[in-house]
Amino acid sequence: MDDTKSLFKQTGLLIFGILFLSSSPVQSQVMDHSSMNMEENEMKDRDKTDRMKDIQNMGDMKHTDTMAVMKGKMIFQMSCFLCHGRKGEGDGPVSMFIGPYSHPRPNNFTSGIFKFRSTESGDLPMLTDLMRTIREGIPGYMPSFRNLGEDGIKSVAMYIAKEFIQEELPTTTTIKYVKHHGPYTYSAKSAWRGSLLFKIMKCNECHGNDGKAGRMDLKDERSLMIHPVDLTRQETFGNGTSHEDIYRTIMTGLDGTPMPGYNDSFAGEEESAWDLVHFILSLQGR
Numbered sequence: 001m002d003d004t005k006s007l008f009k010q011t012g013l014l015i016f017g018i019l020f021l022s023s024s025p026v027q028s029q030v031m032d033h034s035s036m037n038m039e040e041n042e043m044k045d046r047d048k049t050d051r052m053k054d055i056q057n058m059g060d061m062k063h064t065d066t067m068a069v070m071k072g073k074m075i076f077q078m079s080c081f082l083c084h085g086r087k088g089e090g091d092g093p094v095s096m097f098i099g100p101y102s103h104p105r106p107n108n109f110t111s112g113i114f115k116f117r118s119t120e121s122g123d124l125p126m127l128t129d130l131m132r133t134i135r136e137g138i139p140g141y142m143p144s145f146r147n148l149g150e151d152g153i154k155s156v157a158m159y160i161a162k163e164f165i166q167e168e169l170p171t172t173t174t175i176k177y178v179k180h181h182g183p184y185t186y187s188a189k190s191a192w193r194g195s196l197l198f199k200i201m202k203c204n205e206c207h208g209n210d211g212k213a214g215r216m217d218l219k220d221e222r223s224l225m226i227h228p229v230d231l232t233r234q235e236t237f238g239n240g241t242s243h244e245d246i247y248r249t250i251m252t253g254l255d256g257t258p259m260p261g262y263n264d265s266f267a268g269e270e271e272s273a274w275d276l277v278h279f280i281l282s283l284q285g286r
């Protein structure tokens with residue numbers, strides 16, 4: 001041990017740094033921690049900061065983000081891969097049993113096509129959109145993962161973004177989310193105006209005049225058969241059933257399905273989209 005100490009003194013802190021970096025058990029035995037002076041302690045701290053910086057620079061991510069993505073990976077491999085597949089391509093071992101002949105199957109996250117967004121048609125979802133879907137689940141197809149807690153939900157959403165989407169997600173949207181107020185708060189009159197819009201905008205061509213059924217000849221982007229949602233049954237809605245959720249669905253549409261977004265049609269008169277929302281609510285007796 002004494003030899004080693006004198007070695008340190010002779011060759012200075014450089015050697016110490018090298019020994020510290022390559023921390024194999026043999027070398028750490030050689031280090032006599034009790035004999036470390038202040039300078040050596042400082043050196044150790046500096047090494048630590050360097051290594052932290054390495055981790056931080058990993059993919060330009062903050063250290064906390066890297067940790068979150070690692071946690072998200074663990075969650076994904078436990079709770080999601082059976083349906084979404086290890087590579088997020090929607091081909092997990094049970095995916096075929098979910099939609100053998102018809103829509104939906106679990107998403108292929110690498111395709112960049114997302115149904116449930118608050119962003120324009122064709123755009124990627126925001127992180128909060130992924131989080132909402134994971135938190136709420138999709139009735140009939142995907143369980144709610146509320147029990148992961150907000151941290152867990154965010155981590156696994158970040159993992160999907162980093163690992164499968166591999167693009168920066170938008171943090172804002174150009175779609176106008178106006179509140180329903182004045183003549184557009186819920187009223188029989190607003191719902192009635194909505195019933196007119198439903199025909200004028202040709203929603204009925206797919207959803208039927210009563211909103212119940214509709215066209216049977218539609219296909220999704222994977223050429224799987226898809227039926228318009230029965231608008232009288234809120235339990236079949238995948239994108240949420242609150243007033244705000246239905247407004248969002250109408251504005252953004254559901255990418256990858258024939259359901260178009262009507263953001264452009266309502267440009268400048270976003271308020272009147274609430275009439276349609278109220279009509280749909282009235283179909284459900286709400």
Ligand code: HEC
Nearest residue numbers: 079080083104105106107114115116130133141142156238
């Ligand atoms: C039982 C199968 C199943 C499991 C388990 C599952 N999912 Fe899903 N998931 C689906 C299906 C099916 C869809 C597509 C539903 C649709 O298109 O209406 C989907 C859609 C999604 C979407 C929406 C993408 C879009 O288009 O907007 C996200 C995000 C998602 N899943 C994340 C997860 C995460 C994260 C987990 C694990 C914590 C998970 N899923 C577990 C079946 C599953």
Ligand code: HEC
Nearest residue numbers: 201202203206227228229237238239240249257258259276
């Ligand atoms: C070209 C056909 C088509 C037209 C036109 C259309 N839809 Fe749809 N809509 C669909 C399909 C298909 C679905 C089911 C998508 C799915 O299963 O994810 C759907 C789903 C919906 C949903 C339920 C979304 C959810 O949460 O699952 C609502 C609400 C809706 N449409 C409202 C409307 C309104 C309002 C209009 C007119 C402004 C309209 N649709 C026009 C085909 C259409």
